[in-house]
Amino acid sequence: MTDWPTSLPQAFLRATGAATIADNRLRSSVDVGPAKVRRRSVVSTRPLVGQMLLSASQLTTLKTFYTTTVEEVGTFNFPNPDGGDDLTVRFGGEPIKAEYLTTGIIRVTLDFEVMP
Amino acid sequence: MSRSISSTFQAALNAAATSEAVITLLTIDHDDLDEPMRFCDQPTGRLTETPLTYGLVSNGETYSHIPFVFQPPQDADGVPPQCKVIIDNIHRNIVEIARSTTERATVSIDYVLASDVDSVEISLPNFKATAADIEDGAVILTLVFDDLAGEAFPGRVFDPAGFPGLF
Numbered sequence: 001m002t003d004w005p006t007s008l009p010q011a012f013l014r015a016t017g018a019a020t021i022a023d024n025r026l027r028s029s030v031d032v033g034p035a036k037v038r039r040r041s042v043v044s045t046r047p048l049v050g051q052m053l054l055s056a057s058q059l060t061t062l063k064t065f066y067t068t069t070v071e072e073v074g075t076f077n078f079p080n081p082d083g084g085d086d087l088t089v090r091f092g093g094e095p096i097k098a099e100y101l102t103t104g105i106i107r108v109t110l111d112f113e114v115m116p
Numbered sequence: 117m118s119r120s121i122s123s124t125f126q127a128a129l130n131a132a133a134t135s136e137a138v139i140t141l142l143t144i145d146h147d148d149l150d151e152p153m154r155f156c157d158q159p160t161g162r163l164t165e166t167p168l169t170y171g172l173v174s175n176g177e178t179y180s181h182i183p184f185v186f187q188p189p190q191d192a193d194g195v196p197p198q199c200k201v202i203i204d205n206i207h208r209n210i211v212e213i214a215r216s217t218t219e220r221a222t223v224s225i226d227y228v229l230a231s232d233v234d235s236v237e238i239s240l241p242n243f244k245a246t247a248a249d250i251e252d253g254a255v256i257l258t259l260v261f262d263d264l265a266g267e268a269f270p271g272r273v274f275d276p277a278g279f280p281g282l283f
Contacts, residue, residue, distance in 0.1 A: 001166055037133045041158045042230045043170070075168045088168065115168065116161075 001088065002076040005065055008058055010079045012050025012110075017081050019114070022046045043116035047092060050081070054106045059098060062108065066096060075115055088115040125229060125237045139172070139233065140186050141179055141226040142201060144245075147219055154179040155203070157186075160230055174226075174233040186225055199225075199243065199259040221245040223259050 004010070011017075024044040028036045054062065070076055070090070077086040092111035099107045128136035137158060145152040159170030159181035170181040183204045189197035201223065225240040243259035250256075276283045 001168070034132050036131075038128070038131075039135055039137045039230075042137050042139075042160050043158075116159075116170075 002069055002074065003086075004076060004078045005061055007061055008054070008065075009052045012081060013052060017048070017050035019048045019081065020046065045113040045115055048078075048081075048087070048089060048112040048114050049092075049110065051107055051109050053101075054098075054108050055104055056106065059106050059108065062096065066091060078112065087112075089113060090115060121237050122229075122235065124231065128229070137230040138237075139228050139230055140184075141174060141228060141236075142184060142186070142203075143224040143226070144221050145224075146221040155182050155184060156180070157182075157184050158230070160233060172233050174228055175236075197261070199240075199261075201225075201257040201259060203255045203257065204253065221257075223257065 022044055024040050025037050026040045030036060066072060072095070073090065075088050075090045078089045080087050089112040092113045094109075094111045096111075097109040099109075101107050124136070125138075128134040128138075139160070140157045142155045142157075143152050144155075154177055156172055156174075156179035160172040161170070163169045163171040163178065163180065171179050172181075173179070185202045187200040187202070189199050221244075223243040223245050225243070226236045227238040228234075228236055240261075243261050245257045246260050247258040248255060249258070272278070274282055
């Protein structure tokens, strides 16, 4: 499987990463008593969002990685923010958002889905 | 007609909260297929790493995960019981087979629990796919069981074409 480019930062900026646990529950209201709850599926994806500061060349590398290497939909290994084994991720709904802070410094917000 | 299910399944159905998930297994068999196509609507893990695919193994058979919905028959007067399976149209061979043959595919539905995928809780075997509607993004299979209502009866009749001397 493809790995996250080593020329790009291997971690999100401090205090910018957000990993949430997706709600995988089906909830059915009942007339009386507590709602019935069960799991929708056994496995599910979960979102992982974070920011990085990139140079112009790194941004080019990121765009090439997104459009050519993983062809926008492929999965790849990304360093686990919690440590341990790499996560298998793919780009999420808003994959890359770039903000040009100043010449040569771009703040990029990355949206990943962590695959089960 | 009552149906026998396991105590685990019964407990999960009655529980206010349960971690059990019911998985639907779909098997499509046809003479034009080298081997039956097997799908599950929920995976329990990865089948392969490269390419990354999901599915499960139940009773020695591998079921690939594709999103599909099984609609059980409606209990309405005057309407023949029909089931529908709506499959996300991601396998071209489903479309190719559906368009290339007039022979009916045999479809089987099994329900298993995620905690024990080798024990089939409910089995609905040997449906016949009488129609395959292909729409953008989906293939809709219409399933019937024992379609005797569609068979001509009697098999032979005395008609002018076969027995002109009688007319």
